[in-house]
Amino acid sequence: MFKEFLESRAFPQLLRAFVVAMLVSFLIGAALFIQRSYSQTKAAVENTATREARRVSLYLADVLTDAGHALSAITGSVSNSKLNGATDVTQQLAAIVGERDYAISAAVLDSRGKVIAQWARSGAPRKTVSYGGIVDALRERKSRLAADQILVSAPDREAIDQSANIVVSKRIPTADGNFAGVSLLELNGAKLLETLQAVSGDPATTIAVADGEGRLLLSRPAAPPYLTHYPAFQTLPKSLTSEVEGVSPASTDPVDGLARVVGYRFEPLSRLTTYTGVSREQIISVLSWQVPIIVLLFLAVAATVLVLLQLMLRQFQELREREQSVAMSDFALKNTAEFVAWIEADGRLRLANEAFRKALGYEASEISGLYVWSINRETNRKQWVALWERLGDLGSDTRDAKVTRKDGSFIEVEIVMSRLDFRGEEVGFMLLHDVTERNRTWRSLRESQEREKVQLAAFADHREFVSIGMMSATILHDIKHEVGHAVQRSELLKRELSKGDSLQHEALQRHLGLLAHNFDLVVALLDEVKGRLHNDHTRQVGRVSLREAAKQVQFFKAEILSKARTSIDVRNLNLSVNAVHEDVVHILFNLVQNSADALIAVEIDHPSIVVGAEQVNGKWVRISVEDNGCGFDNEADAEGATPTGSQKPGGWGRGLEICRWLISRYDGAKFWTENKAGGGAIVHFTLPLDETQ
Amino acid sequence: MTNKTVYLVDDSEQWLETIKERLDVEDIQSETYLSAVALIERLSDVDTAALRGCILLDMLMPDMDGEQAFRQLTRMGVHIPIAIVSSYVDGKRTAMLRQAGIADCITKTDRRLFEKINTLLELDAANPPA
Numbered sequence: 057m058f059k060e061f062l063e064s065r066a067f068p069q070l071l072r073a074f075v076v077a078m079l080v081s082f083l084i085g086a087a088l089f090i091q092r093s094y095s096q097t098k099a100a101v102e103n104t105a106t107r108e109a110r111r112v113s114l115y116l117a118d119v120l121t122d123a124g125h126a127l128s129a130i131t132g133s134v135s136n137s138k139l140n141g142a143t144d145v146t147q148q149l150a151a152i153v154g155e156r157d158y159a160i161s162a163a164v165l166d167s168r169g170k171v172i173a174q175w176a177r178s179g180a181p182r183k184t185v186s187y188g189g190i191v192d193a194l195r196e197r198k199s200r201l202a203a204d205q206i207l208v209s210a211p212d213r214e215a216i217d218q219s220a221n222i223v224v225s226k227r228i229p230t231a232d233g234n235f236a237g238v239s240l241l242e243l244n245g246a247k248l249l250e251t252l253q254a255v256s257g258d259p260a261t262t263i264a265v266a267d268g269e270g271r272l273l274l275s276r277p278a279a280p281p282y283l284t285h286y287p288a289f290q291t292l293p294k295s296l297t298s299e300v301e302g303v304s305p306a307s308t309d310p311v312d313g314l315a316r317v318v319g320y321r322f323e324p325l326s327r328l329t330t331y332t333g334v335s336r337e338q339i340i341s342v343l344s345w346q347v348p349i350i351v352l353l354f355l356a357v358a359a360t361v362l363v364l365l366q367l368m369l370r371q372f373q374e375l376r377e378r379e380q381s382v383a384m385s386d387f388a389l390k391n392t393a394e395f396v397a398w399i400e401a402d403g404r405l406r407l408a409n410e411a412f413r414k415a416l417g418y419e420a421s422e423i424s425g426l427y428v429w430s431i432n433r434e435t436n437r438k439q440w441v442a443l444w445e446r447l448g449d450l451g452s453d454t455r456d457a458k459v460t461r462k463d464g465s466f467i468e469v470e471i472v473m474s475r476l477d478f479r480g481e482e483v484g485f486m487l488l489h490d491v492t493e494r495n496r497t498w499r500s501l502r503e504s505q506e507r508e509k510v511q512l513a514a515f516a517d518h519r520e521f522v523s524i525g526m527m528s529a530t531i532l533h534d535i536k537h538e539v540g541h542a543v544q545r546s547e548l549l550k551r552e553l554s555k556g557d558s559l560q561h562e563a564l565q566r567h568l569g570l571l572a573h574n575f576d577l578v579v580a581l582l583d584e585v586k587g588r589l590h591n592d593h594t595r596q597v598g599r600v601s602l603r604e605a606a607k608q609v610q611f612f613k614a615e616i617l618s619k620a621r622t623s624i625d626v627r628n629l630n631l632s633v634n635a636v637h638e639d640v641v642h643i644l645f646n647l648v649q650n651s652a653d654a655l656i657a658v659e660i661d662h663p664s665i666v667v668g669a670e671q672v673n674g675k676w677v678r679i680s681v682e683d684n685g686c687g688f689d690n691e692a693d694a695e696g697a698t699p700t701g702s703q704k705p706g707g708w709g710r711g712l713e714i715c716r717w718l719i720s721r722y723d724g725a726k727f728w729t730e731n732k733a734g735g736g737a738i739v740h741f742t743l744p745l746d747e748t749q
Numbered sequence: 750m751t752n753k754t755v756y757l758v759d760d761s762e763q764w765l766e767t768i769k770e771r772l773d774v775e776d777i778q779s780e781t782y783l784s785a786v787a788l789i790e791r792l793s794d795v796d797t798a799a800l801r802g803c804i805l806l807d808m809l810m811p812d813m814d815g816e817q818a819f820r821q822l823t824r825m826g827v828h829i830p831i832a833i834v835s836s837y838v839d840g841k842r843t844a845m846l847r848q849a850g851i852a853d854c855i856t857k858t859d860r861r862l863f864e865k866i867n868t869l870l871e872l873d874a875a876n877p878p879a
Binding site: 533 | 761
């Protein structure tokens with residue numbers, strides 16, 4: 057079951073779907089994890105900053121209950137602590153106090169406790185204006201503080217009026233007992249920002265606290281969590297006045313200065329794990345490499361998914377094509393006209409297609425009971441075993457055989473046998489192709505070829521005969537020349553004889569001598585023709601099929617017929633004649649040649665050559681060669697009296713002469729020509745009918 | 750050269766002899782040539798426009814046949830009637846040659862050969878050179 061599932065088409069698809077689902081899940085999980093980590097880190101950083109700020113604020117609030125320390129710390133570390141007495145000293149001090157309702161007044165006293173300057177918020181109660189009141193009030197609220205510890209020193213009132221620097225410092229009592237002080241009601245850590253801004257003199261100032269290495273420790277407003285170095289810090293004043301006691305004059309680091317003053321050194325950021333549980337490395341990793349990693353991971357996963365999808369698509373297409381191919385193969389095997397069968401290793405037929413069953417006359421249920429040797433009686437079980445082994449080596453085997461039908465009849469087939477490995481099982485595949493018709497055609501072709509050989513051999517003799525005929529025509533030309541000569545000479549002889557008394561014997565003798573010479577030549581030429589014909593050993597009178605003769609002519613005149621854009625149209629050529637085969641072929645050969653030449657000369661639309669035959673008087677066959685060429689130009693030729701010309705341009709009528717001469721060798725045979733009414737020529741000749749047919 | 754002359758061209762010497770003899774009997778001046786090339790050479794130096802008479806060319810000759818000779822003579826400006834004499838005469842060919850300007854085609858066996866020669870001479874007389 058599981059194996060089937062593994063081999064099924066669904067398995068690879070499910071497997072791929074599972075892999076893809078896993079990858080997608082991983083991608084989503086990674087994204088969520090990173091998002092959560094980032095959020096946690098961000099929250100932790102922000103929380104840490106907030107808590108640290110609160111802690112610092114609270115600490116400062118606590119510490120700065122020692123107002124002298126606090127004010128010194130603030131002014132010494134964050135600003136130049138320039139309190140401009142001429143302008144807003146009251147406001148600044150009130151701001152430092154953080155409670156404006158309480159910070160209603162401030163005073164600067166000389167070393168003897170004398171108020172040299174005091175500021176009061178308009179509308180504020182003036183009860184605390186006097187030094188004593190201040191001290192009293194202070195002592196009342198912060199009893200643990202010593203009055204001499206709350207001091208603002210100033211050289212004198214003029215210095216304040218002249219906007220000189222007023223340096224607030226922790227006052228250490230001197231031997232002469234002089235001191236100065238200022239009333240600070242409260243310095244609340246929660247108001248630190250405002251306080252510091254007020255001290256710095258610029259409400260827009262961002263307050264930052266950093267350690268000695270510039271690492272941001274605290275800022276107001278809160279810096280972003282990824283900001284580890286605060287550039288604005290560089291703009292903060294870095295100088296401490298030498299008047300700040302308790303603070304190293306050499307220190308230019310306000311944070312250090314603040315730390316020194318307040319007695320508290322801020323923890324480095326690495327210690328923040330104490331509060332957040334998140335390490336610095338984690339924070340850095342989240343903020344530095346995780347984002348690009350997320351992008352790269354996303355791209356990688358996206359590319360992988362795309363490649364997988366493409367592979368899946370391609371495999372799906374291949375699967376579809378394979379399914380279609382299998383379906384088509386199955387369809388083809390079932391419906392093909394070829395006979396197909398599957399065979400077991402032991403020679404038993406397992407399956408066969410419908411064509412196979414129909415051809416051999418078996419039902420489907422009978423196939424499994426058949427063996428190879430049941431249908432091919434030319435083999436047996438032993439031979440099958442040998443063939444099966446040979447198929448194992450060669451793969452396939454092709455042979456012609458006769459298979460036996462159920463009714464005992466035979467079919468000639470070509471068998472292609474293959475031995476295949478089908479899912480681990482060795483089976484045979486047998487393809488039978490009915491070659492009955494093919495074999496019949498081959499046999500017919502072989503017979504035709506044999507016949508052709510005989511005909512070609514005969515035609516060789518025929519060509520020899522043609523050569524004799526052409527020679528005869530040449531001789532005939534010479535005979536005509538001599539006869540013409542004799543005719544003209546005889547005219548001279550007649551003229552000589554007509555002279556009567558004045559007849560000159562000498563001239564007469566010469567004419568007669570030349571005439572006799574001419575006739576001797578003619579006789580000699582005729583003897584030569586006779587001798588040649590006497591030596592013609594190819595003549596054998598017998599049954600000649602006009603159709604076969606016409607076919608031979610068609611074969612040997614194919615080229616000229618092609619030039620004439622026609623072929624021989626055979627009509628009623630089932631008759632046979634009793635003649636010399638070569639004579640018939642030769643006559644048709646010449647006549648078809650003439651017709652083709654005539655057709656080439658006139659270039660008509662539908663050139664045609666018709667060879668027909670009909671029986672005449674029960675003993676003769678009249679054969680006609682007809683064309684629609686230029687016809688006979690010579691009326692005498694057309695009338696068939698003594699055809700001396702031809703119907704083709706450039707010819708000298710020897711073809712017709714030869715034909716006539718050949719026909720004349722058959723007693724009673726005729727040869728004549730005529731022009732067709734619509735154009736073209738017809739040549740007729742008769743030959744004896746073969747009465748054996 | 751201004752007298753009427755029958756120019757006979759044939760590769761058969763006997764034939765030329767017979768015809769010339771016959772023409773002599775008839776008091777017709779004639780010249781014989783065993784090839785068309787010989788006649789052409791003969792006429793190449795004369796004023797062809799002044800020629801009178803006719804020319805008889807055998808059709809089948811070794812070097813130059815009658816038709817080729819006729820065309821060459823025509824190109825030379827020979828205007829007197831030219832006839833073809835042959836053992837065979839093809840009607841179609843006759844028509845073509847007539848169309849090209851041949852005066853007549855005569856078979857050697859024709860008993861009216863001399864009548865036809867006379868006809869050619871009359872034809873020449875009827876068309877004197879301009």
